[in-house]
Every structure is written in structure tokens, then in C-alpha cells.
Amino acid sequence: MKGAIFCGYAEFIEQNHGLMTWLEIIDKSELATSSSFIATELYDDNILVELLTITSDILGVTVSEILTSFGKILFPKLMEAAKHHVDKCDNIFDFLDHVENVIHIEVKKADPLAYTPSLILDKISNNKLLLKYTSHRQVCFLAEGLIYGAANHFNQQVTIEHISCTHQGDKHCLMKVTTD
Amino acid sequence: MPNESDDRLEVERLTKHITLLEKALRDERASKKIAEQKLDDIYQHRYDSYRELVSALEQANHRQAQLQVLSNLANYHVSYNSTAEMLTHFLQEISLLLEDASVILFDFKTPEQAISYKLDKENNNLVKLLPKRTDISSLYSLVGGNESQWQRITEKLTHNHEISAFLEHDFQLVFTYHRLRNRVNLVIIDIPHYCYSKELKQTLDTAGQQFVSALQKRSTEEKLANNYEKLQHTLKKLTSMQNQLVHSEKMASIGQLAAGIAHEINNPIGYVKSNLSVLNDYILLFNQAIKEVGNHLPENEELTFAQQDIGPLIESCIGGVDRVAEIVSSLNSFSRKEESTELQPVSIKDIINDSIKIAWNNIKYNSEIDLKCTEDLPKIMGHKGELQQVLINLIVNAVHSLEEQGKITIKAWANKRRVYISVSDNGCGMDEKTKNKLFEPFFTTKPEGQGTGLGLSVSYAIIEHHKGEIKVESTQGEGTTFELCFPIANESIAIA
Numbered sequence: 001m002k003g004a005i006f007c008g009y010a011e012f013i014e015q016n017h018g019l020m021t022w023l024e025i026i027d028k029s030e031l032a033t034s035s036s037f038i039a040t041e042l043y044d045d046n047i048l049v050e051l052l053t054i055t056s057d058i059l060g061v062t063v064s065e066i067l068t069s070f071g072k073i074l075f076p077k078l079m080e081a082a083k084h085h086v087d088k089c090d091n092i093f094d095f096l097d098h099v100e101n102v103i104h105i106e107v108k109k110a111d112p113l114a115y116t117p118s119l120i121l122d123k124i125s126n127n128k129l130l131l132k133y134t135s136h137r138q139v140c141f142l143a144e145g146l147i148y149g150a151a152n153h154f155n156q157q158v159t160i161e162h163i164s165c166t167h168q169g170d171k172h173c174l175m176k177v178t179t180d
Numbered sequence: 181m182p183n184e185s186d187d188r189l190e191v192e193r194l195t196k197h198i199t200l201l202e203k204a205l206r207d208e209r210a211s212k213k214i215a216e217q218k219l220d221d222i223y224q225h226r227y228d229s230y231r232e233l234v235s236a237l238e239q240a241n242h243r244q245a246q247l248q249v250l251s252n253l254a255n256y257h258v259s260y261n262s263t264a265e266m267l268t269h270f271l272q273e274i275s276l277l278l279e280d281a282s283v284i285l286f287d288f289k290t291p292e293q294a295i296s297y298k299l300d301k302e303n304n305n306l307v308k309l310l311p312k313r314t315d316i317s318s319l320y321s322l323v324g325g326n327e328s329q330w331q332r333i334t335e336k337l338t339h340n341h342e343i344s345a346f347l348e349h350d351f352q353l354v355f356t357y358h359r360l361r362n363r364v365n366l367v368i369i370d371i372p373h374y375c376y377s378k379e380l381k382q383t384l385d386t387a388g389q390q391f392v393s394a395l396q397k398r399s400t401e402e403k404l405a406n407n408y409e410k411l412q413h414t415l416k417k418l419t420s421m422q423n424q425l426v427h428s429e430k431m432a433s434i435g436q437l438a439a440g441i442a443h444e445i446n447n448p449i450g451y452v453k454s455n456l457s458v459l460n461d462y463i464l465l466f467n468q469a470i471k472e473v474g475n476h477l478p479e480n481e482e483l484t485f486a487q488q489d490i491g492p493l494i495e496s497c498i499g500g501v502d503r504v505a506e507i508v509s510s511l512n513s514f515s516r517k518e519e520s521t522e523l524q525p526v527s528i529k530d531i532i533n534d535s536i537k538i539a540w541n542n543i544k545y546n547s548e549i550d551l552k553c554t555e556d557l558p559k560i561m562g563h564k565g566e567l568q569q570v571l572i573n574l575i576v577n578a579v580h581s582l583e584e585q586g587k588i589t590i591k592a593w594a595n596k597r598r599v600y601i602s603v604s605d606n607g608c609g610m611d612e613k614t615k616n617k618l619f620e621p622f623f624t625t626k627p628e629g630q631g632t633g634l635g636l637s638v639s640y641a642i643i644e645h646h647k648g649e650i651k652v653e654s655t656q657g658e659g660t661t662f663e664l665c666f667p668i669a670n671e672s673i674a675i676a
């Protein structure tokens with residue numbers, strides 16, 4: 001996984017729980033070799049999994065909760081990097097389509113080793129959308145957080161309902177996104 | 181308390197230290213970010229120049245994948261023979277593309293009266309869903325006029341409780357098309373979501389359009405083939421009717437001719453015959469007289485011979501005249517239009533059996549008879565003697581066609597309207613020319629003096645009089661089959 005995600009995670013922990021918590025997490029980690037990640041590098045996926053588990057232990061919250069709130073914080077940082085691709089979007093649904101068809105593709109072009117999830121949309125109506133999340137990383141809750149973050153960016157309120165989830169043994173991760 | 185103030189100083193020092201370190205860390209992070217950003221920019225720049233190339237390649241790949249699918253579809257559309265098979269195959273394929281979603285199909289002229297089917301994926305066919313027709317007009321109106329296009333239904337289908345009982349998900353995918361000019365099909369795919377790539381959606385659309393156009397093409401083909409078959413059939417019927425007309429016309433004119441001849445011959449034959457018998461009597465008188473004056477007459481050899489010969493001469497004249505009279509009466513029966521004989525319900529089986537008995541002397545030497553009558557043959561309206569005449573004639577003809585040993589098969593069967601009889605032999609068969617003249621009076625294949633050539637023509641007249649038909653099939657060297665059919669006697673006629 002891209003170092004940028006780890007950098008974002010470090011910032012997220014530091015902002016919400018202080019530098020010491022972050023250092024403590026890194027200290028407990030067996031896989032992470034340094035508290036500092038380089039955004040352009042690629043790191044082993046397992047490192048993130050381990051960091052998430054440790055965080056969950058220390059803070060006493062579930063991994064999915066961490067991921068969702070992490071996504072919310074991570075979004076503006078990712079957005080910073082993607083500014084020049086999104087000038088045309090003015091709402092969350094168009095933007096999500098753009099993520100799948102432009103932003104994540106640009107990410108892969110810029111770094112062929114990068115791996116982004118597939119986010120396939122099914123717009124049912126003007127305020128309802130189904131989103132199928134597919135990734136071997138199975139961090140759908142991160143996606144959920146990112147969507148909340150994105151909605152925030154466009155000054156929109158959304159509710160996200162996990163209709164089915166691979167973590168529950170379903171075939172897909174399906175989310176129903178409704179704007180108010 | 182020097183210690184305390186020392187401690188405080190130490191803490192202050194450390195705090196300052198930490199603050200500085202934190203500031204250093206922040207600076208470090210900031211410059212790292214700048215460096216990373218630069219790196220990113222470089223990457224970005226480098227890849228921007230490839231972008232066009234990559235997207236062109238992607239498009240090409242995308243197109244190739246589409247083409248592949250479409251050509252597959254086109255292939256199977258071509259190779260499937262019935263539209264029903266094509267439809268199930270298409271639905272099966274679509275269901276597979278959409279993760280085995282279940283498929284419901286409606287077929288209707290008006291949406292208020294739709295027949296519903298379900299795709300049975302295991303057996304690859306469509307099975308009836310509801311026993312009765314169902315009203316899907318509200319569903320149909322949701323689709324609007326968008327034909328041959330996949331469409332999401334974004335309203336829950338609660339109006340029709342009958343259908344919604346079979347639907348698992350909230351928002352279905354629908355496709356409608358005209359199966360025939362006035363018959364519409366509506367396909368419902370019960371999907372949990374329609375989160376599919378643009379390519380897949382496009383492929384679905386194209387597959388749908390291809391299917392519809394293949395269907396239309398196929399139905400035009402089927403229509404054409406149907407029409408062609410009908411035309412062929414009509415042509416065949418017309419040709420056979422024409423043949424029949426020509427034939428009956430021919431028979432009718434021959435009949436008239438025969439009647440004319442018969443009439444012309446009848447009178448002279450009548451007085452020749454009666455004169456002959458009078459002549460015979462006169463000769464007896466003459467003979468008597470000659471006998472009485474016998475001794476007074478001079479020896480005359482020629483007179484003696486004439487006296488001896490005259491008896492047989494008259495005899496053979498009478499025989500000849502009788503034969504002519506017989507022929508004339510046959511001719512009469514051939515040309516007779518309004519039959520005086522009354523028809524009664526008769527059993528074909530009895531008639532066949534009697535005919536075999538009568539013809540037995542002809543049959544027994546060189547042929548075996550195989551008789552196959554179905555049980556409970558209905559009666560026909562007929563004249564027993566005449567029908568026997570026909571059958572005996574056919575049997576004797578069959579016997580004559582046999583070279584040395586042979587077999588004659590007689591069958592009788594019936595359908596709802598007619599009784600059929602066939603007489604087949606495995607004899608010499610006949611050529612086209614013979615077949616065409618078969619029913620003409622005086623046509624015979626037998627050596628001169630052995631047949632009048634009236635048998636079949638008289639049979640023909642009898643059969644016509646019975647409102648029946650006679651057909652012949654023959655292959656030279658293999659044999660001949662005559663097939664007769666007669667209308668079944670129905671109660672009202674039987675009583676009348």
C-alpha cells in the first residue's frame with residue numbers, strides 16, 4: 001500500500017490521539033521499522049493491518065470504526081493531491097464516478113504498482129446510489145469514511161448503509177449511499 | 181529547596197527541548213512532504229505524456245473484448261434454429277453475466293393479459309410462472325416506450341402482488357421488445373444491484389440489440405419459409421387438382437363417346453341377336469325338310485358340308501353377338517351418370533372376403549394373399565355387387581401382373597372420414613404411359629382377345645358413383661398398389 005495512506009494514518013492518530021499514541025503504536029508494531037513513512041513508497045499491506053489492530057487494542061474501538069473515521073480525515077489529504085483532476089465535479093455522486101474512472105486510474109498510471117479498489121456505481125435515483133466495493137484488501141470501512149469525507153468536501157450530507165459485506169460472508173460489499 | 185528548583189529547571193529545559201524537537205520534527209515532515217510532492221509531480225509529468233497512448237490502448241482492448249462477445253453472440257444467433265431456443269439462450273447468457281440473477285419473462289398482446297414464464301436455468305428452458313394471465317400494465321407503463329434497451333426500475337413493484345411475490349430484490353432490470361408485430365415480451369432480471377462496469381453494461385445493451393435484430397431477422401425468415409411452404413403446398417394441390425380435372429374431363433368425354441357407341445350398337449345388336457335365333461329356328465326347319473326329301477336329292481357334297489357347318493356357325497355368331505352385347509352393357513355401366521342402383525351401408529371387410537372367395541380360382545395357383553383389416557372398420561354407403569366387381573377386378577389384375585409366384589397384399593383401414601382399401605402386388609409394375617391410360621375403356625395390356633380393356637374403366641365409374649377415389653402407384657419391376665377410399669356412411673345418409 002502507498003506510503004501516502006500510512007502518512008495519512010500517522011497524521012490521523014497524531015491529530016486525534018497525540019504523537020505519543022502514534023509512537024506507542026509503532027513501538028508495539030513488529031512489522032513497521034520506522035515511525036516515518038514516505039508517501040511515494042509502497043509498503044506491505046500487513047503493516048496497515050497490524051497498525052489497525054494495535055490501534056484498536058490501545059483505544060478500545062473496533063477496526064472498522066477506526067477505518068471510517070480515518071477515511072474522513074484522509075479524504076482532504078488525498079483530495080489535495082487530486083485537485084487538478086476534479087474541477088468538473090460539484091456533487092458527491094459525480095465525484096465517486098470520477099474516482100473510479102479518473103482518479104484511481106491516474107493513481108495507477110503514476111505508480112503501476114499501486115492498487116486501488118474497484119468502486120462500481122449504480123445510480124438508482126437522484127439521491128440514491130448503490131456502490132459495489134471490490135478489493136482484496138477488504139477495507140470497505142475506509143471507503144465509507146472517505147465517502148463521508150468527500151460528502152463533507154461538497155457540503156453534502158450522506159447516509160451510508162452497508163447492504164451486504166464480505167466481512168459478513170456476503171459475495172460483495174454493497175453500500176447504499178443516500179443524500180439528504 | 182535547591183532540589184525542587186533544580187527539578188523545575190530540568191523540566192523546563194526538557195519541555196523546551198521537546199518543543200524544539202517537535203518543531204524540528206514538523207519541519208522535517210514539511211520538507212519531506214515537499215520532496216514527496218516534487219517526486220509525485222515528476223511521476224505525474226512523466227506519465228502524462230504516456231496518457232494518450234495508454235488510453236488509446238485501453239480503448240482498443242475494450243473494443244476487442246466487445247467485439248469478441250458480440251461475435252460470439254452473432255454466431256449463436258446464426259446457429260440456433262428456433263426463436264424459442266434463441267430466447268432461452270439469450271436469457272441464460274444475460275443471467276450468467278449478471279451473477280445468475282433470476283429471470284422472469286412476460287409475453288403479451290395487451291399488458292393486462294400477460295403470460296408469465298420463469299427461466300429454469302438447470303434445464304435451460306422457460307416454465308410457466310403463474311397458471312393464469314396477469315395484469316402487468318403498471319409495470320409496462322414504468323418502462324415507457326423504451327424498447328430494446330435495458331432499464332432500471334427504480335420503483336418497487338408493489339402494484340402487482342402476483343409478480344412481486346417472485347421478486348427478491350427492490351430494483352429490477354427490465355428489457356422489452358416486440359417478439360412479433362403485435363406481441364411484446366418483457367424481461368425482468370431480478371438483480372440485487374447494477375454495479376457493473378461501463379463495458380459490461382454496454383455489452384448487455386449490444387447483446388440485447390443483437391438479440392432483437394436476430395429475432396426480427398429470424399421471424400422474417402420464418403415467415404418467408406412459411407409462406408414458401410404454403411405456396412409449395414398450394415402449387416402441389418393445384419397441380420393434382422388440374423390432373424384430376426383433366427382426367428375426369430377425359431373420362432367424361434370417353435363416357436359420352438361410349439354411351440353414344442353403345443346406343444348405336446345396341447339396336448343392331450338387338451335385332452341381329454333376335455334374327456339369329458329366328459334364323460336358327462328356320463335352319464332347323466330347313467334341315468327337317470332336307471331330311472325328308474333327302475333320298476330324292478342328288479348327291480351334293482357342298483350342301484352336306486354347309487348343312488353340317490351351319491349349326492356351329494350360327495352358334496358362334498350368337499356367342500359373338502352375346503359378347504358384343506356384354507361389352508355394350510359394360511360400356512353402359514361405365515358411362516351411366518345417374519346411377520339407378522341404391523346404395524346401402526355395407527361392410528368393406530365382408531366385400532373383401534367375398535371377392536377373395538370368388539377370385540380364388542385365379543389366385544390359388546401362383547399367389548398368396550395377405551389380408552390386413554383393422555378392427556371395427558366403419559361401414560360405407562355402397563352397392564355390394566358393384567364393389568365386389570371392383571375388388572375382383574383389382575385382384576385378378578394383380579394376379580396377372582405376377583411373374584410365376586407372388587404376393588398380393590390387401591389392406592383396409594379408416595380415419596375419421598374415410599375408409600381406405602389398398603390392393604398391392606409385387607408383380608411387374610407398369611410404366612408411366614400405361615399408368616396414364618389405365619382407366620380408359622378398351623385400354624388393355626393383355627394379348628388380343630384376352631381382355632376387353634373395360635375392367636378398370638368400369639371400376640372407375642363404379643367408384644365415382646360411390647363418391648370414392650382411386651389412386652395408383654407403380655414401380656416397374658417392383659409392383660403396383662391401388663388405393664381406394666370411400667366416405668364413411670354417416671347415420672343420416674344410412675337412414676335416408
Ligand code: HEM
Nearest residue numbers: 001002078079082107114115117135137142143146147150
Ligand atoms: C470518496 C472517494 C474515494 C474513495 C471511496 C476511495 C477509496 C479507496 C480505498 C478504499 C482505498 C484503499 C485500497 C483498497 O481498498 O484496496 C484507496 C486507495 C487509494 N486511493 Fe482512493 N478513494 C477515494 C478518493 C481518492 C482520491 C481523491 C485520491 C487521490 C489521488 C485517491 C487515491 C488513492 C491512493 C493513492 C490509494 C492507495 C493505492 C495503493 O495503496 O496502492 N483516492 N482508495
